[in-house]
Amino acid sequence: MESxxxxxxxxxxxxxxxxxRRRAEEIYIQSGRVPGRDMQNWTQAEREIMxxxxxxxxxxxxxxKISGVQYVCEYWPExxxxxxxGEFSAGSPVTVRLQGDRILIRRPNGKxxxxxxxxxxx
Numbered sequence: 001m002e003s004x005x006x007x008x009x010x011x012x013x014x015x016x017x018x019x020x021r022r023r024a025e026e027i028y029i030q031s032g033r034v035p036g037r038d039m040q041n042w043t044q045a046e047r048e049i050m051x052x053x054x055x056x057x058x059x060x061x062x063x064x065k066i067s068g069v070q071y072v073c074e075y076w077p078e079x080x081x082x083x084x085x086g087e088f089s090a091g092s093p094v095t096v097r098l099q100g101d102r103i104l105i106r107r108p109n110g111k112x113x114x115x116x117x118x119x120x121x122x
Contacts, residue, residue: 066096088107
């Protein structure tokens with residue numbers, strides 16, 4: 001039984017490290033891909049993820065349909081440049097750009113909402 005508990009703990013640590021890594025990458029991209037800020041980006045990501053784990057604000061989600069496939073995407077409200085849910089009407093066309101595991105959505109005001117795909121349906 002102890003082995004299973006240890007395995008679960010290690011899995012949680014790996015998940016946490018992966019979440020921090022992804023967030024650090026988001027910060028790097030959102031700040032203009034400035035080189036040499038790895039440690040600052042990682043520290044900020046670690047602080048945000050740990051706050052989320054401790055009960056801070058969770059990520060929010062948006063659903064985008066592209067060529068019959070629905071993508072459930074998450075984003076950080078604090079890093080969304082003022083995006084508020086409801087900016088897009090359900091079913092209204094939007095301009096998007098797929099970029100790896102990201103979808104960049106052009107908002108009505110011309111700004112970009114950067115999201116991460118967490119689920120594909122269809």
